Amino acid sequence: MATGLNEKIFKEAVCYLPGGVNSPVRSFKSVGGTPVFMKSGRGSKIYSLDNREFIDYCLGWGALILGHSHPAITKELKNQAEKGTSLGTATKQETEFAKLIAGAVPSIEQVRLTNSGTEAVMVAVRLARAFSGKRKIIRFAGSYHGHADYFLDCPGVPGEFKKHTLTCHYNNIENTAEMIEKNKGDMAGIIVEPVAGNTGVILPEKRFLPELKNLCLKYGIILIFDEVITGFRFRFGGFQDITGIKPDITCLGKIIGGGLPVGACGGKKEIMRMLSPSGDVFHAGTFAGNSMSVSAGMAALKTLEKTLPYKKMTELTKELCEGIKSLAKESGIKLKINYIGPLFSIFLTGEDVKDWTSAKKQDTEDFKRFYHGLLKEGIYFSPSCFEANFVSSAHTKNDINKTLQAIKKVFKNS
Numbered sequence: 001m002a003t004g005l006n007e008k009i010f011k012e013a014v015c016y017l018p019g020g021v022n023s024p025v026r027s028f029k030s031v032g033g034t035p036v037f038m039k040s041g042r043g044s045k046i047y048s049l050d051n052r053e054f055i056d057y058c059l060g061w062g063a064l065i066l067g068h069s070h071p072a073i074t075k076e077l078k079n080q081a082e083k084g085t086s087l088g089t090a091t092k093q094e095t096e097f098a099k100l101i102a103g104a105v106p107s108i109e110q111v112r113l114t115n116s117g118t119e120a121v122m123v124a125v126r127l128a129r130a131f132s133g134k135r136k137i138i139r140f141a142g143s144y145h146g147h148a149d150y151f152l153d154c155p156g157v158p159g160e161f162k163k164h165t166l167t168c169h170y171n172n173i174e175n176t177a178e179m180i181e182k183n184k185g186d187m188a189g190i191i192v193e194p195v196a197g198n199t200g201v202i203l204p205e206k207r208f209l210p211e212l213k214n215l216c217l218k219y220g221i222i223l224i225f226d227e228v229i230t231g232f233r234f235r236f237g238g239f240q241d242i243t244g245i246k247p248d249i250t251c252l253g254k255i256i257g258g259g260l261p262v263g264a265c266g267g268k269k270e271i272m273r274m275l276s277p278s279g280d281v282f283h284a285g286t287f288a289g290n291s292m293s294v295s296a297g298m299a300a301l302k303t304l305e306k307t308l309p310y311k312k313m314t315e316l317t318k319e320l321c322e323g324i325k326s327l328a329k330e331s332g333i334k335l336k337i338n339y340i341g342p343l344f345s346i347f348l349t350g351e352d353v354k355d356w357t358s359a360k361k362q363d364t365e366d367f368k369r370f371y372h373g374l375l376k377e378g379i380y381f382s383p384s385c386f387e388a389n390f391v392s393s394a395h396t397k398n399d400i401n402k403t404l405q406a407i408k409k410v411f412k413n414s
């Protein structure tokens with residue numbers, strides 16, 4: 001039941017917040033219309049200010065792998081709030097948290113906690129440059145590694161700031177090898193999302209990550225896996241543990257904060273100890289390792305370790321994605337779905353999507369209609385065709401069935 005309340009609140013929001021939001025993609029600019037203002041979330045559902053219920057596949061942009069308001073996390077947060085939210089001192093909890101992460105992700109021996117994935121990536125890049133004594137960083141087209149200046153093309157970023165950032169095509173090892181050869185002698189690092197999430201989900205082709213690792217070994221380049229989305233997503237550890245490829249540095253975020261702001265950068269001791277205060281590479285943070293984020297993160301990771309919901313989430317995602325494919329076929333709609341574990345994206349295109357160039361070929365206007373059709377049916381996908389969607393441990397077979405029914409209806413009306 002749309003009441004106009006949403007539009008009214010948005011109108012006020014744009015008076016006080018640029019674009020009415022605090023992070024751009026939330027504004028619905030990519031899908032059009034007014035963003036739905038939410039007031040609460042529980043399990044697999046979120047609830048709007050005008051009292052509509054939605055099955056949520058955005059899940060706090062992937063942070064909420066256990067669903068909204070998971071009781072184990074809520075309980076820990078209540079306890080911790082009584083004891084102090086941010087002591088600003090060394091705490092035993094931080095060591096326990098780092099130990100848990102290092103135990104789960106074998107390439108990580110030491111961890112630096114930050115307040116966001118952006119910050120974790122900034123620390124990783126600084127370390128790669130300091131350790132190698134070189135300057136150039138390769139990233140892949142369409143990837144997102146947070147909003148550090150040297151990864152952005154936008155007003156306010158002087159061109160000089162980006163002159164050491166090189167862009168290659170994801171899943172194209174020849175192109176990457178050429179770029180390295182051209183810049184050898186000044187190559188510090190390669191940063192890659194092992195499963196690309198910010199182009200919409202794109203899986204790495206079989207030889208891509210192993211050959212990337214070989215190139216790094218051959219040329220003495222630091223390999224950074226940005227596992228802000230993939231970390232603890234497919235198993236209790238990193239995507240690197242599935243491939244067996246160890247990066248030198250790993251960035252984490254989202255899931256490890258249990259729904260609170262967090263990031264982490266981890267790797268071998270010989271690299272990590274270059275960070276201040278044991279080394280001279282500077283990083284600091286008033287709230288880095290704060291007690292609320294660490295408590296929520298510990299509760300999330302311990303719950304994941306105990307319950308291992310990965311198989312269930314993977315099965316539900318497969319059922320959903322295969323179901324959507326069948327419905328599209330019945331309705332004569334061209335689409336491709338990339339999915340792995342509990343991560344998926346729907347591309348309205350007839351072509352396989354394996355890099356940024358192919359992702360951009362989808363029909364963004366069709367996606368807008370599809371998106372709003374689903375919203376009307378109470379399904380909340382990430383509001384952009386270039387974003388990933390997520391299934392949580394709180395999602396049920398009933399949620400998947402309802403979603404498929406909604407999609408059937410939307411396809412029929414399209």
Ligand SMILES: Cc1ncc(COP(=O)(O)O)c(C=O)c1O
Pocket residue numbers: 061115116117118119121144145146147193197198226227228229253254262263
């Ligand atoms: C792969 C990746 N790296 C880094 C970031 C930045 O994390 P944050 O938004 O916590 O700064 C994101 C955010 O979505 C991401 O997807």
